[in-house]
Amino acid sequence: MRLFLALLPNEEMITALTDIQNDLKRSGVKGRYTDPFNLHMTLAYIGEYGDTERVIDVLEETDFGPFEITLKETGAFRDLIHCTCEENDDLNHYVKLLRHRLSENDIPFDSKPFIPHITLVRRADFTPDALHETAHVSMFANRVSLMHSAQGKNGMVYTELACVYASDEDKNEEIWE
Template sequence: MRLFVAVTPPVDALDELRAATAAARSAHPDLRWTRPDQWHLTLAFLGDVGADARADVAVRLGRTAARHAPLELALRGAGRFGERVLWTRVDGDLAGLRGLAASVRAAARKARIAVEDRPYRPHLTLARGRDGADLRPLVDALAGFAGRRWTATEVHLVRSRLGAGPDRTARYEPVTSWPLTGS
C-alpha cells in the first residue's frame, strides 16, 4: 500500500485558499491543479509499505502524535520548486511542524521504512507544471494571499492510489488518524 503522513488544514482554511486560487485555476488550465478536497501538508512520504511495516509504523505514529502538541498554522503566499511545482507556504509554528515531521520520519525509519533524508520544506502543493511552464506570474499573483490561522490537531496516515481519482488523478484515502496531544 502506497502511504504518506500528513496534516490537513480545516475546511474553512481550504475554502479561503480555493477562493484565492480560483482565477489562477481558470487562467491556467494547462497546469495539473491538485484537487482542493485532497490538499494537505505532507510530513513524510512512505512509499509502498507492506502489512507488517504498516502495523508497526501505525503504532509508532500514534506514540509520535501523543508527544507533539497541536500546531497553530496558516497558509500564506505562494512559491515554486523550479518550473514543476506551484505551492502555498505554511506560516506559524514552523519549528513545531518541522519537529513533528522529523519525528514522523524517525518513526518510519524505526519501522524499517526508507524515507527521504532532506530538509523538510513545509508547503501545500497547488499545481504541477510541465517542462517549460513559467510559474513566476502565478507566484506573483498569489503573493498577497494570507489565510487565517488554524490549529492542526491530528496527524493522518493516508493511502495514495495513483490513477484512481477523477481524470486518472491520485485518490487519497485516510487510513488512520491520531490526535496531537503533547504539551
C-alpha cells in the same frame, strides 16, 4: 501500498486554498490543479510499504501538541505551484521527531528536507508574476493522518487510513485497514 503521513486542512483552509487556485486560474496558470479533497501537507512520504500497523504504531508513539499552521504565499518548485506556510518551530520539531521514529523502526521514507507547503498545481505553466502573498489563514493542526495514494480514473485518489490526534486529544483511531 503507497503511503504518506500528512496534515489535512480544515474546511476554512480548504476554502482559502481553493480561492488561491481560482486566482491562479484567473491569472492564466495552466496545469493539473489539486482536487480540494486531496489538499494536504506531507510530513513524510513513505512510498510503497505494506505494514500499515507498524506505521500507525509509530504515529501513536510520537506525541505532539496542537500547533498553528498559517498560509503565507504561493511559491514554486520547478513546475509545481504550492502555498508555503509561516515558519513553525513546533511543526518542524514534530516532523524531525516523527522521521527519526520512522527511521528507528526501519520504515523507509523520502529523506528530502521538510519544507512545509501544500501543493496547488502540478505541471504548471506559469510566469513568476502569478505567484503572490496569500491571505494569512490559520488552523490548529490537531491530528496527523496516515494516507494511501492510488491512481484513479481522473488522477490520484488519497484515502485516510488512520489518524492520530494531538496528545491533549484522546481520539486516536484507525479508519480503515
